[in-house]
Amino acid sequence: MYSLFQKIRSRPLGMAIAVAAPLMVVLWHLLALAARPAHLGKIVAELGSVMELVNEYLNPSPCPNHACTKLVFLETTENGAGVFFSDAPGRRKLLFEELCGGDDYNLLKESLMGWSPDDAFFAYGRYYKSSDWQIVFCDGNTGAEVAVVRCNEFVAAAAWLSPECLAFANIDGVLYIMRKNNDQWTRPKTFKCFRNASYKPPTEGIVGFTAFDANTVVWRQGGTLFACSEDSDAPVKLWESTNDDTLLEFSLARSKFLARFRDAQGEYFANLYPQKENGRIVGVTVANVTRIHSGEFHFTLINHGEGYAYLTDVGESPCTLVVKPDNSHPPMQFQLQDQVQNFVAGEHAIYVVSSLHDEPSGIWRCDLASGAMECVAPNVEKPFACVRNPRLTTDTITNGAGEPLTYYWLSPTHSAAVTKHPLVIGILGIGQYFAWSVNFEAFANCGAFFVSLDRHQRDSSQWADDAFAVYENLARRPDMDTNKVFLFAESAGAFSVFELLEKNPKLWRGAILFSPSSFPEPSQIPGSRIFMDNCGDDKAFGAEGMKVPMRFQDAAALAGIPVTLIIHPGLGHASSWPVAVRERLREAMIFLNEN
């Protein structure tokens, strides 16, 4: 050992090379790090801390009280999902947080069960300490827990029949009722008809579960409108869809229905008037039919049934909320920057999860009397320090077939010193429409233009051609770097990206794919560069799991296509677990800025 040391010491040139060569490599690496976008870490940290406000059609949130002064809502947290209580605009209190790590981050087990008719209480369902399903009753003024009742399963929908009676449904469509006796809430009891073993409820999910009166609940399953009382022998079919006339949705206010249908001529909405026998609802009659455009949806009665509101994606903005308070006032329109699927109507206000001014989606309150919009629960409590909000522009072009194509694009936020910027063309997954997204913001904050197409009324087979038409239009801009055009896709949008790569492999600098679910033959996309981010427990790949993208990576490598593949173990398809989001964003932005 000593002689070896002596030998090394005796050769200064060798020592110099042994030290200099690795140092030069490290220096090269440091230079490459320095060439990455400035503030990349901060941008990723800020964007990766944005949580998701739950706004699902099947699990409506937020949930305002009847007076529209307080609010309960669901939002993801850094470690799972939380039930929040807000008693004033901008204020929030975490009532319960389910810690669910990364594995089942997006599998929400909490559900809001509404407010009692007198607003004294509200309830929510939760999965407590990963063992017990519970229904929690809280004080309507403070949000404090006042009672906890065990139930055996996830609460899919709920409706208060009276301040002392709460009905709810499980995921299988079985109805339960629980009552308050002597200040104690009883254990849930199934409705009479569900105790009959021979009765098989429909398999479709329950939607629009609402109290019709003090004894009866109504809901929709598929195209059928049902009503049922606790002691009914079977649910009553109030309205059943036919092949020519399908019930799409309904709303109920003070025993008055408003429903949307589709028939051979298109879509229409109409009032449904209840037919009663012996004081019980047994059917409905349809009246006041009004034809509507396709793309107008979520018709909801407001103002005690005097008016209605709905959403429309027809027009320049991604989504518009239309409110008609009553027959005597003209409709009010509110342009929403995010595509929304749902809103919740209270007695005096409408609540919608969206954004109006390039900020992350928050809960907005639209006052029915004044028409004023106010953000009552912003998504981020502190404004961003490093992330800048890019300017959103909407534009419409005409494609080769003469069809109008609307697209939304974000300008780069840090553009002072550079005259040309990369372009990222985004193709979202099935059912995804344009909304504020950390992915889009990250592209714009890393110096690229980001473009997303409006895909309403567009078939998935047209997405690739539409994207190419938009590219051809934007490529003429002098500030667009046509040597750096990237394709971006989420989930099923990857199919269209591969189609574009096959048609013009030399045109695109690279493809960034989040949770792609299908892959082409690598020989068909020669010369591509691909970044892929997949979740380890993605059901889209079936039993083979992550072997599918890994096999594609191996085949692509043999074909000379470098595929940067990130796999987050244990996560489900397109998981939004913040830890994974941050890693995904960081690596994708580095890929975007590589040579």
Added chain:
Amino acid sequence: MNGAETKAVAFFTHSAAGLLLAMASALFLINLTAPVHLVQPHDPIFGMSLRSLFWIIGGMALWIAFFCLFSDRPVWSLLWIAWLAANFLVCRIALYWTGCRTLAGFLGSYPYAFGISANAANALASLIFAYLLIGSLLSLAWRVEGKFVSKFCVHPAAGTSNSPLKISANKSHARTAELPSPCANPNS
């Protein structure tokens, strides 16, 4: 071998050591700085993860580089370099035979770590190994030729080349003219 050739071989051995050390450092750096959940493609010949292969190749390059820099046996250094470069050539031929025309698909980590494209990394790797292979083979050839000349040709300072006495003298000279270690200390 004359002095110029000796210097050329010494230069080659040193430069090869430098390149191998740089290559080993690059491979180690790629493995160490890669994102936590980055999945590397599998090596099509051995079927192992590219990450493992990088550790192995980097380890071998490191060993050969140190051998080149600090060994007293320059022939062995040249042989090791030639062996490594020949292995690379054989792998490239095998890959080409299976339809893989470029290594760019396997060098996707280079852009991440060093900001150069995978195609540039592929070209760089090919250049380096071509240099190592050609350089080591030429050096070995010079070495063999030098021995051959020493053994059978006339030494300028001696008489006729076919004198057994002179051959013996040449042998003796050849021993003393054995390629000096590139970094040999003249005083040692």
